[in-house]
Amino acid sequence: xxxxxxxxxxxxxxxxxxxxxxxxxxxxxxxxxxxxxxxxxxxxxxxxxxxxxxxxxxxxxxxxxxxxxxxxxxxxxxxxxxxxxxxxxxxxxxxxxxxxxxxxxxxxxxxxxxxxxxxxxxxxxxxxxxxxxxxxxxxxxxxxxxxxxxxxxxxxxxxxxxxxxxxxxxxxxxxxxxxxxxxxxxxxxxxxxxxxxxxxxxxxxxxxxxxxxxxxxxxxxxxxxxxxxxxxxxxxxxxxxxxxxxxxxxxxxxxxxxxxxxxxxxxxxxxxxxxxxxxxxxxxxxxxxxxxxxxxxxxxxxxxxxxxxxxxxxxxxxxxxxxxxxxxxxxxxxxxxxxxxxxxxxxxxxxxxxxxxxxxxxxxxxxxxxxxxxxx
Numbered sequence: 001x002x003x004x005x006x007x008x009x010x011x012x013x014x015x016x017x018x019x020x021x022x023x024x025x026x027x028x029x030x031x032x033x034x035x036x037x038x039x040x041x042x043x044x045x046x047x048x049x050x051x052x053x054x055x056x057x058x059x060x061x062x063x064x065x066x067x068x069x070x071x072x073x074x075x076x077x078x079x080x081x082x083x084x085x086x087x088x089x090x091x092x093x094x095x096x097x098x099x100x101x102x103x104x105x106x107x108x109x110x111x112x113x114x115x116x117x118x119x120x121x122x123x124x125x126x127x128x129x130x131x132x133x134x135x136x137x138x139x140x141x142x143x144x145x146x147x148x149x150x151x152x153x154x155x156x157x158x159x160x161x162x163x164x165x166x167x168x169x170x171x172x173x174x175x176x177x178x179x180x181x182x183x184x185x186x187x188x189x190x191x192x193x194x195x196x197x198x199x200x201x202x203x204x205x206x207x208x209x210x211x212x213x214x215x216x217x218x219x220x221x222x223x224x225x226x227x228x229x230x231x232x233x234x235x236x237x238x239x240x241x242x243x244x245x246x247x248x249x250x251x252x253x254x255x256x257x258x259x260x261x262x263x264x265x266x267x268x269x270x271x272x273x274x275x276x277x278x279x280x281x282x283x284x285x286x287x288x289x290x291x292x293x294x295x296x297x298x299x300x301x302x303x304x305x306x307x308x309x310x311x312x313x314x315x316x317x318x319x320x321x322x323x324x325x326x327x328x329x330x331x332x333x334x335x336x337x338x339x340x341x342x343x344x345x346x347x348x349x350x351x352x353x354x355x356x357x358x359x360x361x362x363x364x365x366x367x368x369x370x371x372x373x374x375x376x
Contacts, residue, residue: 014247032050058138112158129192148203185244205261237277296332307343
């Protein structure tokens with residue numbers, strides 16, 4: 001197939017070839033974290049090993065042709081809980097059960113708002129500063145859970161919080177969450193961050209008939225929740241400096257190569273794509289679970305990073321098929337608003353998806369190759 005698609009390169013994030021952020025943990029990281037958990041090495045010794053492996057990872061991202069680099073979330077156990085539990089007023093706890101994914105259950109861990117919340121001197125600022133120090137002339141990208149995750153995980157879906165809320169009303173809680181994220185964005189900017197990604201599984205939950213029903217059964221109003229999700233993101237990011245790019249990854253869940261939710265973007269397209277004012281959307285489109293591209297017609301002037309390459313297995317997609325799907329998407333949103341990435345990270349939790357590191361990097365090279373063919 002000759003590639004008839006021709007677009008323009010892009011020199012600011014999100015890039016034509018991009019990545020969601022997490023990568024498979026190398027064995028050295030796994031061994032070091034186990035030794036630290038057993039008390040065999042100190043926190044300082046663990047950090048040194050993490051530093052070494054993150055530096056290797058950054059060099060590998062550069063080698064495959066990426067323009068933005070992350071730390072692979074190598075210092076985290078979970079894509080979201082490490083960050084959320086680092087917020088002042090949030091307390092880690094062990095629930096009775098893990099999260100039920102399709103055919104598998106995660107280890108049990110959670111976070112709960114137990115006091116007035118604030119960003120404080122969050123430990124992940126130091127994580128970003130190290131990444132920035134080794135990124136060189138590449139863009140250092142930071143990934144954190146969206147404000148909606150703080151509400152949904154640590155309050156909305158926690159019966160203990162609902163029975164004894166810290167804030168008098170949910171509106172008061174929304175205001176507090178917005179303040180936490182305004183402070184976070186300001187602090188990351190001061191540390192040199194110009195590319196921040198908000199990771200969010202709750203928008204995908206709103207696209208699921210089953211999970212929408214579960215929200216209703218909690219006694220919550222779907223319209224109120226949807227408006228709150230829009231508000232928390234928009235007000236959190238409204239003061240960002242002009243040279244800071246903020247994107248959002250809408251995720252159906254990613255654990256050990258399986259998923260949490262399914263549902264097309266149709267039902268959420270209007271509030272999500274028409275009202276949420278991020279600079280770009282990372283969208284999962286690797287399987288039929290996400291539906292068609294028609295909802296992209298709601299996109300305004302943002303970039304759309306199509307997750308057409310799955311991170312859930314090592315099989316390399318067919319290049320012609322990927323290009324055809326980009327062409328199909330370009331019927332609904334301009335080709336120069338489209339970028340390409342994996343549908344999710346390769347290791348949203350420390351366990352990682354079921355594929356090899358070699359397959360992971362083959363996928364990233366493939367993305368860069370296709371992007372370079374289309375956007376010249």
